[in-house]
Amino acid sequence: MDDLISWINSYATQSIFIATALLALLESLAFVGILVPGVAILATISWLAGQQALSLPLLLLSGFLGAVAGDWISYILGRYASHWIASLKIMQRHPNWIAEGERFFARYGGLSIFLGRFIGPIRAVIPFIAGSCAMPPARFLVFNLLSAAFWAPVYLIPAYWLGQQAEELKMGWNIWLQLVALVVFIGVLFHAIHHQLTPGKHVYRWLHPFATGAKDLLRTYVFIVLTTLLLILCITFRQLTGVSPLELEVYNQLHPSPEYLHVYAVFATLLGDGIYLIVGSLLTAILLSVHTRARTAVMFLLLMLGVLLLNVAIKHSLGWPRPELGQLLYDSDSFPSGHASSAATLLASWAVLFAHGCCATLKRRIYLAFMLPIVSVALSRVILGVHWPLDVIAGLAEGLLLAAILRWYLGRSKEMPLPTVFRRWLGMGILLLTVGYAALKGTAALSFYTH
Structure with missing residues (x-):
């Protein structure tokens, strides 16, 4: 019985890290992140992780990897499937999604990958635009890694700390x-x-x-x-x-x-x-x-x-x-x-x-x-x-x-x-x-x- 409880606790702990990575991926994924309230859910998961005193480095690593993967998938979609995605009905109903991303990318260039990570709906569009504009993969990867490294602590640590202080609060x-x-x-x-x-x-x-x-x-x-x-x-x-x-x-x-x-x-x-x-x-x-x-x-x-x-x-x-x-x-x-x-x-x-x-x-x-x-x-x-x-x-x-x-x-x-x-x-x-x-x-x- 003790082994079963230990396994359940271990599985629940792993699930929090997996969920963090998955939600960070969805939050960054092309156009999906516009519809998914990933930041709010991530804050809740971080709060739970803090309350359970789970490993903060592992939590940050999970968010970092998910964010990098989401942006990279979006970049690949923009590079090789931009015309097909633009022809979808949902994209035709929301032409402003791509238009706003293109204006932002044209204004800030490679820096838009970093800045866009912290700006609501733009976050889920900019990597796709970068791919459709044939931004070199190595250059995109540098901005992707750098922005995710800053994004994960900014979005996850405050809620994690509040979770740690839950009893005192x-x-x-x-x-x-x-x-x-x-x-x-x-x-x-x-x-x-x-x-x-x-x-x-x-x-x-x-x-x-x-x-x-x-x-x-x-x-x-x-x-x-x-x-x-x-x-x-x-x-x-x-x-x-x-x-x-x-x-x-x-x-x-x-x-x-x-x-x-x-x-x-x-x-x-x-x-x-x-x-x-x-x-x-x-x-x-x-x-x-x-x-x-x-x-x-x-x-x-x-x-x-x-x-x-x-x-x-x-x-x-x-x-x-x-x-x-x-x-x-x-x-x-x-x-x-x-x-x-x-x-x-x-x-x-x-x-x-x-x-x-x-x-x-x-x-x-x-x-x-x-x-x-x-x-x-x-x-x-x-x-x-x-x-x-x-x-x-x-x-x-x-x-x-x-x-x-x-x-x-x-x-x-x-x-x-x-x-x-x-x-x-x-x-x-x-x-x-x-x-x-x-x-x-x-x-x-x-x-x-x-x-």
């Missing part, structure tokens, strides 16, 4: 490192998805047949589907598992918190107060009406009312109790978080109004700017000990879903972009409301949440 203040990493990851993921849903991008071309007649709202439809699924998943998990051990561990690490974080959480949570929601909604509706957007104002108010009603309906249907401290401060149920859902709806809806009519790049920047206060409100509820982590995730999903409905309404009704003066007045109004409300309620809130 679970404890103490490192929970904040994980949360920051999670927020950054979500921001990058949102940016990438939003970018890929731009007309002309791969994901857009795959999905746009399902949005016939409303291609300009494809991002909105995708976001509505994703937030709806997230809310359903949260409700399902709460019903089936209750407060899981992982959720309890996260809660215990976030609460209680250092004094400075407690103060930050108190002021952040004010953005989810009912009074702030009501005043902010009325202010926005008035400004919309002044600028001849009465229907949009009504829709905005309906969504703000909708988040309150939906939140109450879910709370009463599930009846899940708050943490112990939350039960002392509130007499309402815990799931979902009303503060998280209210803040997400109001702040994300403001982001939608600011971004309406802007270019895709500016929209992403506006949405990402509003993400920080939205996430801060959600985290504050756990830091203050009045909600479980899943409560605030469900609240975020609920609020973002309703904000996406506002974006859908603006797109379907063909509303003209709001004038610059509206954005200016709305921005000033939000600033004055936030500062004034914090000044009026800050001291009382600090007293309320002090225990």
Whole structure:
């Protein structure tokens, strides 16, 4: 039996090195690397290798050999099969793949082999272009070996180190490192998805047949589907598992918190107060009406009312109790978080109004700017000990879903972009409301949440 366990462990270890080499090959292979998320999977495998304390030199060697092999196969395909590959239907549907690679190769020459290794989709195209342009094999091999020798440590060592530190990262203040990493990851993921849903991008071309007649709202439809699924998943998990051990561990690490974080959480949570929601909604509706957007104002108010009603309906249907401290401060149920859902709806809806009519790049920047206060409100509820982590995730999903409905309404009704003066007045109004409300309620809130 011991021999069998030893063999299984040895086989699993070998599999990690083989998988690393194979994924590095696929990541570098002509055009396949564009479609395969090899870097993300390699990072996961490196993290596992670090957690299991496997040999780092062997891991790096596996990645190096796979990367070299992938580029070399791509070079051979470009040298001897470029015309056949260019005639394939998938290549004819994506002529920009070769065109972008040719421009990059023409600009940097042999150095493009090295640089391209570190640049997303170009990585899987440049060796093929080098082969089709009859670059001497010896010269290509030098750049191939050199780039792979740099690529493997850059992409594999950070995740391997995190895997080594996995146990330590679970404890103490490192929970904040994980949360920051999670927020950054979500921001990058949102940016990438939003970018890929731009007309002309791969994901857009795959999905746009399902949005016939409303291609300009494809991002909105995708976001509505994703937030709806997230809310359903949260409700399902709460019903089936209750407060899981992982959720309890996260809660215990976030609460209680250092004094400075407690103060930050108190002021952040004010953005989810009912009074702030009501005043902010009325202010926005008035400004919309002044600028001849009465229907949009009504829709905005309906969504703000909708988040309150939906939140109450879910709370009463599930009846899940708050943490112990939350039960002392509130007499309402815990799931979902009303503060998280209210803040997400109001702040994300403001982001939608600011971004309406802007270019895709500016929209992403506006949405990402509003993400920080939205996430801060959600985290504050756990830091203050009045909600479980899943409560605030469900609240975020609920609020973002309703904000996406506002974006859908603006797109379907063909509303003209709001004038610059509206954005200016709305921005000033939000600033004055936030500062004034914090000044009026800050001291009382600090007293309320002090225990």
